[in-house]
Amino acid sequence: MNSNREKLNAIIQELTDDAVFELTFYAKEIKSRYEFKDKMDKKGVGLTYIGNAEVRKRWEDTFTNSINQSKKDEIFLHQYLWHIFSYKVLPCKEKEKAIEAFNTVKKNKMYVFYQNTYSYSLENAENITTEDFKGERDIYIVNEDFTWTYIQTHEQEAGLGPYFFEL
Numbered sequence: 588m589n590s591n592r593e594k595l596n597a598i599i600q601e602l603t604d605d606a607v608f609e610l611t612f613y614a615k616e617i618k619s620r621y622e623f624k625d626k627m628d629k630k631g632v633g634l635t636y637i638g639n640a641e642v643r644k645r646w647e648d649t650f651t652n653s654i655n656q657s658k659k660d661e662i663f664l665h666q667y668l669w670h671i672f673s674y675k676v677l678p679c680k681e682k683e684k685a686i687e688a689f690n691t692v693k694k695n696k697m698y699v700f701y702q703n704t705y706s707y708s709l710e711n712a713e714n715i716t717t718e719d720f721k722g723e724r725d726i727y728i729v730n731e732d733f734t735w736t737y738i739q740t741h742e743q744e745a746g747l748g749p750y751f752f753e754l
Contacts, residue, residue, distance in 0.1 A: 616704070626719065633710035642698045642706045642729075643668075649733040650677070650752065667702060668727065669738045672750040685751035689728070689737040690716045692753075696731040717749070 599607060627634045651664065651671055659665070662674040672679045680688045694713055700706035702725035709715065717737075720726060724741035733754075740748035 620705070627709065630714060630719075632712050632715065634707050635710075636705060636707045637698075639700055639704065639706040642700045643727075645733060646698075646700070646727060646729055646736065649729075649754075650736060667725065667740070669725070669740050669748060669750060672738065672752065673740070673742075673747045677752060679750045679752040681748070681750055682746075685737065685749045686717045688751040688753070689749075692730075692735060692751075694730065697728055698731065699726065699728050701726055 599610065602610065624634050647668065651659065651668070654664075654671065654676060658676060662670045662676060664670050667673075671677050672681070679685070694715055695711070697709045697712050697715070698706060699709060708731075717739075720728070720739060723739055724743075726739050727736060728738070729736040735751065735753040738748060738750045740750075743749060
């Protein structure tokens with residue numbers, strides 16, 4: 588066994604069906620990341636993977652700082668940060684108006700993070716639109732100054748999102 592594919596196949600053969608099911612979820616996520624990076628490369632956008640904790644903390648500090656802890660608990664902010672918009676705690680643009688706002692706002696450098704996983708920065712992102720994030724769920728996009736944010740949720744089919752908020 589000299590190739591990584593052969594090594595991975597050998598590991599998969601030893602896993603239970605439940606473990607293979609879980610592995611499939613992670614494999615799809617990794618595949619999606621590489622496909623997104625390829626898409627950004629083709630658009631001339633520089634993509635750099637960065638730590639999630641720092642970007643997420645700054646996002647929370649910026650956009651939820653005015654909300655008291657009692658209200659955060661009431662709207663289950665610990666589950667999804669976008670609850671500040673779905674529970675109407677902060678006024679924002681929703682659905683088509685959010686998409687239009689994101690597509691027309693000035694962009695250069697942006698940060699992108701997912702609810703509970705990785706983050707990356709995008710440089711030369713002037714031509715990025717919502718189409719570039721089609722199918723992405725629980726994704727948060729914010730400009731480098733943290734003066735606006737765009738969010739796509741996993742509940743959009745139920746009418747929750749996307750959201751666009753500007754300070």
